[in-house]
Amino acid sequence: MIKGRYFPAGSARVVAASLSGTRDRLVLHLENEPDAADAKLTSVSDPIAGVPRKLTFADGGVFEAPLGADVDGLLKTGGTFFARLTRLEANLGLVAAVAVVTIGLVFAAYRFGIPLLASGAAAITPAPVVAAMDRGTLETVDRAVFSPSQLNAGRRRKLQAMFEELSQLAGDDGPALRLELRQGGMIGPNALALPGGTIIVTDELVGLAASDDEIAGVMAHEIGHVRERHSLQQIYRVLGIGFMVGLVGGDASQLVDDVVTQASALQALVYSREFETHADLYSVGLMVKAGRDPLAFVGLLDRIVRDAGGSGETGWLATHPGTKDRREAVRKRAEALDGAGETAQE
């Protein structure tokens, strides 16, 4: 028998009461009322630490068992999922074990799970959606930043031909590649790749280049972004990180949200750096295939950075790896490819 209190249906009035019997036939006995009544149980609140169990009956009345009362014993519901969960949550040793496993899971999800899911999601994103994203983005940046290219027709044709040559070598595994030339306006010498294969190179970048190989290297780098689906992966990774953070601090206040948003922006930068490095390496491979100088574009990057007043060091907050590190990595890759090529020829 459990002594507790009873609320009549829809009322805040409380009456001392006791509950006895078995799961199949519960008997509710209200104080000040001589007759005990059979009570038809409709639901029982799940157990959770510190909260009294409440049993709701068919007539809408609610019996509240005091804390610690053995409701599960009376109803024979000790084996339910939440009954087990509540015992687990109260067992410090098990909680510690769950904590260790969870920390491992969070780390693994962050380090491997999210990048893996992101690249999977990027691969299955339907081509029409990606193409539409390109159109939308190009429309927006054309209105906001760019103006039509001022290069003369001959120069434009030569650049298109060079791009064509690189695209052919890059193969057609993925969206069709397309070069758009624009005047950069406020973003100056720059090149960007949209997920659907549109690659934009600004007049200012072409103007700053000392040789065609330099421009070709940048184009090859952007082609690398497209072929390895970096933009899409980036979108999905940021989503994934946001989701994870939501899981850990889901009940957090606005203040935490704000800080966390900053933190995920920072995280996006770290990811971009990884992508930049990959695109550099892709560029080297493609340039070697095209018989062009794979190191040339690093010189162009140097000049862009100098123009922008940046430093050659890898800044903690920088999206792009510092040009010093970059040149080193590119040179190593080129040497490795070169060596491989020579051995293959022998």
Added chain:
Amino acid sequence: MTSSETAVASREVPAYLEFSFTGRALEYFGIWIVNLFLSIITLGIYTAWAKVRRLRYFYGNTWLDGHNFEYHARPVSILIGRIIVVSLLIAYNLLVSVSPFFGLLIFLYLLAFPWLLNKSMSFNARMTSYRNVRLNFRGSYWGALLAFVIMPVVALLTAGLLFPLASKLSNDYIGRHLGYGSARFETRAPLKALYGNLGSTILFVIMVTLVCAGIGFVIGSSMVSVGNMIEKGGDELLDVLTFGPITGALIGGYIALAVAYLFYAAGVRNVAYNHTVLDGKHRLTSSVGRLRYVWILVSNLFATILTLGLLRPWAAVRTWRYLASSTGLLAAGSLDHFVDEAAPEGSVGAAEFFDIEGIDFGL
């Protein structure tokens, strides 16, 4: 009737009842980490159950006059709400990235906002009970449009001078449309007190800025030696006098502005609660220390980040306990007479939308 006699007798001396929270950080840590674990291995599906369990823990361990609160939402309906909201958000983001033209949907959203808000408040109120009687919320479209869409914009346009008016409208709106069973709440936050709170907030920002400027001065002057100063002459002295304090003031001002809304919101809560009456006679009270509240949230933030989230349960319990213990009810007589009544059920989709977007109207 004895009950009406006690009601008459106690109208003269209302009983002060204090809210209290009996949850403990370690206890909640167990619940939190198990929730997190199950959410990860189910790829997020369990988050709906986790939310219900979290709120049942916090509501259920909150007590007033020997009775606790209850949260009643069914995890399955929360899950359905989340699936709908997440699908809509993904669709919206896809549409916007396909064509910026779809950004215009934001106007549709603003028009739907009052309706969504009412539906969400109805759901959350309806899922909350105390002493077997549920809360309810009956909003009006135009009232919500004025209080939550038009007024915030007007307040921003007036550089914040009308923030207290916006706070009054939103709090009065919530209070006026909230009910406990068949009894109604009524909030009439006085503008004068709300403007006083804005004044204190501005003073708070200025004080923090000045204190940080002072700290900057101390740090700045400790970085140069006297010998150095003699060698280089007046320039160095000038550097010390300007650089340290200005840097300090900039950092301090930035931090103060970032946390000013916490300070302000705590003050608004006090004013609004202290002028909220239930059933025409029971009065809510709130005595949140504004500086203390800012301190609790800021230190929680650092504790949470420095432990990569592991102290989040401790922080959540700490905040909830402080807010509960700062809240009370001046009860004019017994709380036995409340009865439940049918009320709008609201929409779980709307409630989950606000939850996922992190829009929260409570404190």
